[in-house]
Amino acid sequence: MATYQSLNELLQEAERDFQKIDADKSYCFDLYKNMQQHIDLCLGNKQYEALFDLLPYFEEPDSYPQFRNSAETKRIHILLNILKLELKYEKTPFLSTANDYSSIMEQYLLAIFAMRRLELALSEEAMAEAATYLTSIPLTIYAAMFISQNEYFENYGNLFWNLYTCMKPFWTISDKIQWLTWLFERESFQQVILELASLYMEVHNYSRAYQYLTAIPSPTQDIAALISSLKELL
Amino acid sequence: MCKTINEHKFAFILCTNNDIYLQECFHYLNQLIVPDNYEMDILTIYDSASMTSGYNEGMSSTDAKYKIYMHQDVFIINRHFLFDILSIFQLDSSIGMIGMAGYPVVSANGIMWHSKRIGADPMYGSDSNAYSHADYRQYRYSLSDGIADAALIDGCIMVTSADLQWDDKLLKDWDFYDAFQSMNFLLHGYRIVVPTQKLPWFVHDDGRILSMWNYNKYRKIFMEKYAPYLGKSYSDIRKHA
Numbered sequence: 001m002a003t004y005q006s007l008n009e010l011l012q013e014a015e016r017d018f019q020k021i022d023a024d025k026s027y028c029f030d031l032y033k034n035m036q037q038h039i040d041l042c043l044g045n046k047q048y049e050a051l052f053d054l055l056p057y058f059e060e061p062d063s064y065p066q067f068r069n070s071a072e073t074k075r076i077h078i079l080l081n082i083l084k085l086e087l088k089y090e091k092t093p094f095l096s097t098a099n100d101y102s103s104i105m106e107q108y109l110l111a112i113f114a115m116r117r118l119e120l121a122l123s124e125e126a127m128a129e130a131a132t133y134l135t136s137i138p139l140t141i142y143a144a145m146f147i148s149q150n151e152y153f154e155n156y157g158n159l160f161w162n163l164y165t166c167m168k169p170f171w172t173i174s175d176k177i178q179w180l181t182w183l184f185e186r187e188s189f190q191q192v193i194l195e196l197a198s199l200y201m202e203v204h205n206y207s208r209a210y211q212y213l214t215a216i217p218s219p220t221q222d223i224a225a226l227i228s229s230l231k232e233l234l
Numbered sequence: 235m236c237k238t239i240n241e242h243k244f245a246f247i248l249c250t251n252n253d254i255y256l257q258e259c260f261h262y263l264n265q266l267i268v269p270d271n272y273e274m275d276i277l278t279i280y281d282s283a284s285m286t287s288g289y290n291e292g293m294s295s296t297d298a299k300y301k302i303y304m305h306q307d308v309f310i311i312n313r314h315f316l317f318d319i320l321s322i323f324q325l326d327s328s329i330g331m332i333g334m335a336g337y338p339v340v341s342a343n344g345i346m347w348h349s350k351r352i353g354a355d356p357m358y359g360s361d362s363n364a365y366s367h368a369d370y371r372q373y374r375y376s377l378s379d380g381i382a383d384a385a386l387i388d389g390c391i392m393v394t395s396a397d398l399q400w401d402d403k404l405l406k407d408w409d410f411y412d413a414f415q416s417m418n419f420l421l422h423g424y425r426i427v428v429p430t431q432k433l434p435w436f437v438h439d440d441g442r443i444l445s446m447w448n449y450n451k452y453r454k455i456f457m458e459k460y461a462p463y464l465g466k467s468y469s470d471i472r473k474h475a
Contacts, residue, residue: 007342007465014343018450025447071440106254113258116437120311120370122265152437155368 031057032073039076039101048083048093055080075108078150085142094143107137112151115144118166119159131166139167141175145182157187164195173203190216194223206233240297244268244316245275247292249282250306255439262309269317285389285411286400293397303392305438310391311370312435318375322429323395325377330396330424331416333387334435340385342465344453346413352382353428354435373433380430385468386416387426390438398422404459410452417460420468423475 035054042050058077079095086093094111098104114130121127144163153159160183168176180196193212200209210230216223246263250256256278268274277296282288289303300319304310312318319332334354341349389412401414419426429435457464463471 010348011343014345014348014453018446018453021446022450109254112439113261116309116439122311122313122370126261126265152439154434 028070032070035073035076036101039104043095043098043100043104046096048087048095051080051083072105074150075105078146079104079108082140082143082146086140089142091140091142092138094138094140096138108147111137111139111143112147115147115151115159115163116153118162119153119155121158121162127162134163134166135170139170141171141179144179156183157189160186161191173199177203184212188215206230210234237297239299240273241299242272243275243296243298244272244300244302245277245292245296245298246302246304247277247279247289247296248304248306249279249285249288249292251281252306255306259304259306259309262311265313266310266315267313267317269320272316272320274316284402284406285408286402286405286414289400289411290402293400299395301394301397303389303394305390305440307439308390309437309439310435311437312373312375312431312433313371314374315435318429318435319393321377322381322427325381326425328423328425329427330394330398330422331387331419331426332393333384333416333426333428334391334431336382336384336387336416336426336428338382338384339467340413340417340460340463340465340471344413344457344464346386346388349386352384354388354431368433370433375429375431375435379432381427382430383468384416384426384428385420385463385466385471386413387428388412391436394419396422396424404455405452407448407452409449410456413456414459417463417471420471421475423472425472426468 035057038054039051042048054076058073058080082094085091095104095107098107110133114133117126117130118134144167148156148159160179164176164179164183167179171179177196177199180192180199184192184196193216197209197212200206200212210227213219213223213227213230219227248256248259260276263274263276266274275296275298277292279288279291282291292303293301300323302319322332323329335351336353337346337349337351339349341347392412392415396419398415398418400411401418405411405414416426463474
């Protein structure tokens with residue numbers, strides 16, 4: 001929280017901020033409408049690259065500060081960031097099943113809701129419904145990562161692991177390694193280490209598998225045996 | 235006409251304009267455990283002119299003693315929520331309203347969050363890892379976890395055990411109804427409390443951004459109407475009840 005020299009200073013600052021919001025209001029609403037029309041057009045014609053025409057609206061924050069005041073516009077920016085990585089790494093884009101603005105926003109919201117059900121794990125039934133939805137859309141690791149970073153999630157251990165479990169059959173081996181590496185950077189619980197080691201062995205990268213396994217603080221006999229056989233192999 | 239109040243009934247009252255949010259909200263409400271001998275109702279008000287008129291419509295159409303006014307984008311994840319609010323109301327009959335996040339002092343500029351916050355952890359969703367591996371299925375609130383008095387509570391969830399009209403004459407949009415109704419309860423002599431939540435009781439899916447478009451208009455009305463109480467704490471305000 002900011003500190004103020006006087007009550008008057010606090011009141012004046014609030015007044016200035018609100019005057020700016022009031023001044024930007026109609027311009028922002030018009031611009032938002034134009035953005036929706038542009039997205040309708042691009043998604044309708046599958047012209048994904050043309051969506052990046054919207055990036056300057058977000059990436060020049062001094063020119064367009066009003067976008068900070070809308071969850072919808074923030075989500076458009078998140079979708080553009082997801083798309084950038086998906087095109088770079090030649091993945092089927094998260095937004096490729098949507099034909100217009102409202103359908104991509106619906107898909108985005110439903111993806112958040114499903115991910116949250118996996119995070120909270122309140123019931124098996126809720127988790128199964130979530131998994132069914134998430135595997136029915138092109139949920140790339142980039143979409144999953146950006147959504148988890150920019151929306152309300154907290155229990156990353158649960159979210160990342162449960163999401164991994166449900167998306168495992170759909171993601172490539174390098175995606176799976178990337179996803180678990182992100183999880184490992186946050187929380188290095190044993191299940192993650194074992195899974196990462198197993199994936200590295202699958203791609204014959206035994207030195208990385210060995211590196212991960214030796215990070216387990218008190219390995220069981222089986223794991224200790226695996227570590228020593230990997231050591232011999234190396 | 236005087237309505238008979240059903241002491242064993244909870245009513246959730248939601249103003250809605252989005253079925254996607256509403257269905258997800260229902261998903262969590264339907265997972266709540268209802269105490270024995272109590273019933274639970276969900277009232278949805280579609281396309282209301284304002285939050286206050288929608289809430290008044292909901293309030294007058296139910297006989298439930300306990301009303302939970304909440305946003306369509308709020309998901310209650312504490313499955314024992316109904317038990318917990320009941321136990322808090324039973325603690326002291328002067329408790330008229332419970333919030334999930336609140337402020338013991340009304341800030342001098344009328345902006346709620348410029349005052350110290352209590353209740354729901356403001357770190358939720360801030361990448362703090364505070365709840366990593368938390369077991370939401372096993373979580374239970376206990377009165378010994380605590381409650382704290384508030385002057386104002388956040389409108390995402392407002393639980394009442396008494397009916398006071400929402401000010402639909404002054405408030406024609408979707409802002410400041412929470413601050414006005416909090417003042418209303420305090421000035422009628424009720425306590426407003428916020429439970430200590432060791433795990434979050436709800437998720438507010440507002441995209442981590444608050445809509446501020448009409449906020450200033452109602453902030454000024456609030457500051458004018460409640461000028462003597464700006465900068466005052468809940469206890470100072472209740473003295474005027």
